[in-house]
Amino acid sequence: MATQTLRERLTGGAPLVAVSFGDDDPAGHAARARALGVDLAELRIDWHRSAEPADVLAAIAPFRAAGLPTLATIRSKAEGGYWSGDDAARLRLFAAVLPAVDAVDVELSSDQVLPGVVAAARAADRPVIVSYHDFDRTPGAAELRAKVEAARAAGADAVKISTMAQGAGDLRVLAGLLVEYDRMIVIGMGAEGAGSRVFFPLLGSRITYSAIGGRPAPGQLPFEETKRLLTTFSPEYAASAEAMTA
């Protein structure tokens, strides 16, 4: 099977299992992630101790060198991240890392940097995920549809919706987005959303996030558990995981 680009994998084919990393022992984490069969390293630059572009580039280089596809984000505090700098510095940092990664993720609510990130990503020929997170609740279907439409209008190659799920009603709302739209990444966070991390990829969600130690997001499963369950339920994922280690 010819290897698909990340842009292609955001469109269709086997779902990707991502793990998030900061700047702690990047060479060690990259080698371990590669050996375990992680599909995508989410580089959480907002977790880094230094926001100097040279330091950030040095900390993310081992992931690329290990042959791992990379997705960079500098998550805003407003959406559960740790970025504490201003918008101009964030935009400069996005532009500096873009050529060194395979894709970027920027929040729809970061309206001061979103157009600049989309333009820089286009110039570097990198796909952009435009994301929306709510760590408290899952908004109603109409509100979430409006987010998806706005993210697409802003130039998203794929849209990520990650919200705290409380019960079957929220999971149905989130699953409805996968029925309605393609190029989606949909996550129900929390204990009641945990099943979505395995079953939404079966409905077409392009990426599921898992943890190798570190700081798991609410309801995230360990990487190896996610891989085992997806291998059981998704023949397409099983084939792609096998091709990776062949």
Ligand SMILES: O=C1C[C@@](O)(C(=O)O)C[C@@H](O)[C@@H]1O
């Ligand atoms: O948006 C997401 C999803 C996530 O919040 C999760 O719940 O798995 C983890 C984040 O690192 C990532 O950017």
